[in-house]
Amino acid sequence: MPDVDVLVVGAGPAGAVAAAHAKRAAPELDVVLLERDRAVGAPVRCAEGVGDAGLREFAEPDGAPWVARKISRVIFVAPDDSEVKVAERDVGWILDRTRFDAHLAALAVAAGAELLVGTEASGMTRTPDGRWGVAVRGLRGESSYRAKVVIGADGVEAMVGRWAGLDTRVPARDMESCAQYVVQGIDFDPDAIYLQFGDAVAPGGYAWVFPKGVGIANVGLGLVALKSDGRNARQYLDAWVGRRYPGGARTGYTVGGVIVHTTVQQTYADGVLVAGDAAHMINPLSGGGIVNAMKAGRLAGCTAAAAIRAGDTTARRLATYHHAWMALLGQDHLKYYRIKQALETVDDAFFNALARTVNAIPQERRTLGRIFTHALVKHPQLIPVAARFFI
Ligand SMILES: Cc1cc2nc3c(=O)[nH]c(=O)nc-3n(C[C@H](O)[C@H](O)[C@H](O)COP(=O)(O)OP(=O)(O)OC[C@H]3O[C@@H](n4cnc5c(N)ncnc54)[C@H](O)[C@@H]3O)c2cc1C
Known part of the structure; x- marks a missing residue:
């Protein structure tokens, strides 16, 4: 031994x-x-997205061979497909894991x-x-x-x-089942990540498009099986990809679990x-x-x-x-977990209304903080949670 x-x-x-x-x-x-x-x-078994500041604590991404793409924008997609662009600088990176x-x-x-x-x-x-x-x-x-x-x-x-x-x-409610394709030959903003919410898209989770290059992306979703209509993650993903990117070539596939607990x-x-x-x-x-x-x-x-x-x-x-x-x-994760629980009580109509409200804000002033503030105005039950989050 x-x-x-x-x-x-x-x-x-x-x-x-x-x-x-x-x-x-x-x-x-x-x-x-x-x-x-x-x-x-x-x-x-990963969408390969990381924030800029956290990554830099461990490795220098500029020009590194293990980087697939630099990301400078986040686009939230409401359940009704309306898009909210959030302009940020140096948001993060898509790795080649x-x-x-x-x-x-x-x-x-x-x-x-x-x-x-x-x-x-x-x-x-x-x-x-x-x-x-x-x-x-x-x-x-x-x-x-x-x-x-x-x-x-x-x-x-x-x-x-x-x-x-x-x-x-x-x-079980804190275990997300994920499925993801690498999809090629599709049209999207290659400098942005897309996140779509909605019960019909990914109940209890969200769907994502994380660019690996121009026209090629990790396209996947995570859902909570307890909240699904009986379909598994791949079936939800097939429906979503089929609707958004019908002409895309699915050149890779992976599944995996994500523990969204504390x-x-x-x-x-x-x-x-x-x-x-x-x-x-x-x-x-x-x-x-x-x-x-x-x-x-x-x-x-x-x-x-x-x-x-x-x-x-x-x-x-x-x-x-x-x-x-x-x-x-x-300790931060305990706070994020409470926010996650609070978000579980809001429905697709809320996200659709929020997207309309936020899109009325000029794009350059659309920060995540302002989006969150609007969410609170629409849904005061989130306020105690948010208060705990920001204190
Ligand atoms: C579909 C999907 C998408 C994701 N997207 C993102 C994302 O975009 N951004 C993000 O930050 N996170 C993402 N995650 C989560 C991320 O992948 C993990 O949080 C991260 O990999 C955790 O790193 P780790 O080192 O703890 O575990 P892992 O990366 O899972 O590494 C564990 C390693 O241990 C090895 N191992 C296991 N058991 C044994 C054993 N008995 N003996 C020897 N070796 C063993 C495994 O083979 C594996 O290589 C995603 C997860 C999934 C499933």
């Missing part, structure tokens, strides 16, 4: 950043990063971590000396590692947290930290989780390294990770 200091399970954004930061914080530690897929970053995730993993390796692809953690138990014995199977057969700290960065279907006894259950109650145990989707650290309002995963990975890697150096990897010590995450974004 080879000994390692930090074993990171999952080489998505959370795991790759965790491994890099653990190694940078304490270069003398052995850090191993496991990825069950045969290639980091593939298959892509196959390359981006590989880039992050390469940074971890450059920092000195060992990366093993095609290698899956299949279970773990506490060893008598207070470490974790982690069983792995992969290209080299079955083996196991003994680790001082295991970082579970194993995504939406995470097991590490459960193996460590953490409660990672998700209520951070798990406890993200740590003796010798264990969980980060990213594995800890439900997705923004529950937008469903975005890439930058959050990287921020959590950074915290997890640094916390693990400091704990090992201090010779104390107990839950008590590792709890600092949870507190730091909650202060950084976890």
